Amino acid sequence: MDSKTPDDGGAASPARAAMSAKVRERLNRNPMVSRIETPLIDMYVRHDFASAQECARLRELIDADAQPSSLFAGSASPDWRTSSSCHLDPWEATVEAVSDRICALMGLAPALGETLQGQRYHVGQQYKAHYDFFPVNTDYWPRMRDSGGQRCWTAMVYLSGVAAGGETHFPHAGFMVPPREGMLLVWSNLTADGAPNEKTAHAALPVAVGTKYVVTKWFRERPWTP
């Protein structure tokens, strides 16, 4: 880090690299967790992470609260993210239990994690390709830098299966993940040196049949202070 660009979340960082390595090593040691074989992204899957009852409860909470999803870059085209979403109450019992288990599995302090976000996609709804890390050339980056810095890891639990469509598509890595109830998908948004990894671009493809529900938790490099 040079003094002209203090804490540039857009570049390599030993602190972010160390955080990534710690999580990676922990996930590699967990026999319940499988690594998705791609050299481009650190990505892992854990089946049956959330129970059917937990998924049902989280879907119910999302149905009660979801509003049309917002974007950081509010000027993007109106069909960019057509799902509905909400921030779930962190003190609700199921939200707290699932959130705590995500932190424990990853070995990350709960303070680093943003509130669990719920999201629902009806037929035809989607979230086009985007990054979960913050591009540092945006007007919102200074606020994000000061409220915990980069989003280093994404953890997402699928709360429903979908009969057709709705896959999470990683175009650079050349694969897609079909929603499966209870499955946790985890990936690093960074390269091994702690810089944003553009190969992590991903999209939620339009749902063709059914309704897709997910919860997502993003982990910052420093404690999240909204």
Ligand SMILES: O=C(O)CCC(=O)C(=O)O
């Ligand atoms: O719903 C999905 O499959 C992906 C959601 C996503 O990328 C996000 O919420 O950032």
Ligand SMILES: [Fe+2]
């Ligand atoms: Fe995303």
